[in-house]
Amino acid sequence: METRLTLKENAVLISPRHPFVVIGERINPTRRKKLAARVAAGDFSMVQEDARLQVEAGAQVLDVNAGVPGADEPALLRGAAQAVMEVVDVPLCLDSANPKALAAALEVYPGKALTGSTTAEARMMDMVFPLAKQFGAVVIGVITDDRGVPPTAQERLRAAENLIKRGADYGVPLEDILIDALALTVSADHNAGRITLDSLRLIQQELGVNLILGASNVSFGLPDRKTINVAYLALAIANGLSAAITDPTLPEIQTSLLACDLLMGRDEYSAHWIKAFRAPKKAKAEAEAVK
Amino acid sequence: METRLTLKENAVLISPRHPFVVIGERINPTRRKKLAARVAAGDFSMVQEDARLQVEAGAQVLDVNAGVPGADEPALLRGAAQAVMEVVDVPLCLDSANPKALAAALEVYPGKALTGSTTAEARMMDMVFPLAKQFGAVVIGVITDDRGVPPTAQERLRAAENLIKRGADYGVPLEDILIDALALTVSADHNAGRITLDSLRLIQQELGVNLILGASNVSFGLPDRKTINVAYLALAIANGLSAAITDPTLPEIQTSLLACDLLMGRDEYSAHWIKAFRAPKKAKAEAEAVK
DSSP, X not given: OOEEEEETTEEEEESTTSOOEEEEEEEOOTTOHHHHHHHHTTOOHHHHHHHXXXXXXXXXXXXXXXXXXXXXXXXXXXXXXXXXXXXXOSOEEEEOSOHHHHHHHHHTOOSOOEEEEEOSOHHHHXXXXXXXXXXXXXXXXEOOBTTBSXXXXXXXXXXXXXXXXXXXXXXXXXXXXXXXXXXOOTXXXXXXXXXXXXXXXHXXXXXXXXXXXXXSGGGTTSSOHHHHHHHHHHHHHHTTOOXXXXXXXOHHHHHXXXXXXXXXXXXXXXXXXXXXHHHHHHHHHHHHHHO | OOEEEEETTEEEEESTTSOOEEEEEEEOOTTOHHHHHHHHTTOOHHHHHHHHHHHHHTOXXXXXXXXXXXXXXHHHHHHHHHHHHHHOOSOEEEEOSOHHHHHHHHHTOOSOOEEEEEOSOHXXXXXXXXXXXXXXXXXXXXXXXXXXXXSSHHHHHHXXXXXXXXXXXXXXXXXXXXXXXXXXXXXXXXTHHHHHHHHXXXXXXXXXXXXXXXXXXXXXXXXXXXXXXXXXXXXXXXXXXXXXXXXXXXXXXXXXXXXXXXXXXXXXXXXXXXXXXXXXXXXHHHHHHHO
């Protein structure tokens, strides 16, 4: 079963049989003061630059978050999405906890968007799933519920079941839901990484739903976060992960994800792998020839 | 269930619950002309240097191979093992396809050695398992049989079953066998990586045996082999791998394996991870202080 995102005629397919999908995380004002100030002022030039950079680096989908405290998020999310679609043609993940902002952006989105996100809390699901149904969007379902993040893989499976059931009640099919089993930081609990890995496998085996993860959180507070994040994505891929919201401009992450595709049998004749190493060589040769 | 290797009072435990075990691969004359010439002449100084370097780099076990074409392998393997035990105190993997060489080295080994290897061919099993029983050694069982490497995970499971069954016939218990499900090169078959990953999981789930892999072969013939090998070890660990024969002197591999321990819940309080980053800083600070 595959999850399909589109922007006009462009489609991205997400499933364990397809090459891994990277969703570029950089268009997000949280913790980026300069970007936040620009977005709040309705200036999307930096957003567009981030969009170009991430797609050039290999992002197949871009996350667009325009949450600046105190600003008019519906107008900003819609404006940011439109600005991004002027410069790149990959599907978008419209990222907001505010259903009004999601609706404002979905209204102008020409295709099947990803929307992030709803938790397994009734209050959230009852706002987000009707929107997804109305606009034919795919929903990220995060396994937190009224009590927070369930501590065990079995309980996370139950939260995922609740998400899928409520989605179905609203007419959102299984293939239009991506479950985020949440990677908490291992510096706070040394079992946090393993519990999420177990959850991924259990949820996919039991429910057949496709899986997404924001993979950067797991390394919070530790040295050499990049190495941890690269290793975590590989471990998660082996447990069924098909897409991640991460920074595609870090070459170590992109290269490791290509290696995982190669090793998981998703890169016929090693074509993508070999091409990735030819491209820089070719660019270098051309640069030399110009001299 | 854990597999226990010892050298005198030093023990190394191998199981999915324990930190990953790196078996240093460098003491092997194959493809190392200079080392081969020295070993053939009975000069083990280079072997000793490789032993020290690998243990300093974090190897918990050392592979010792003394196979030089035309030379007296039993004498050389015994001599090399003795030379290594003069300078380091980690358990050894006595690595030969020649049972006479294995016997010669096992005779002088003070503890529970790892011996590599037997295939699932009757001819090999009937030579190696009696030796393992006699000397109380652990055996690496490789899933090749009379027809070569079985093409599917199910057939590799059957080969592993045959190895375990024949081991039992000779009195070698399950915990004294490590199964090597063989990583073939993905450049020859783009499904080779995935089939081995599936085999690891299947063999461990069905048989409960501990798993070992020589992980460098998978990347043969491709650019940036190191990145592929690092990713492959992470994918394999997520599928149940507990030990690998690899090069511990490559820092990328050692660091990624530490990250995997951290993320698999085998590094309480992130202690090993944090220590690994403190050690170089401390060494640097000491070097600065001397100036």
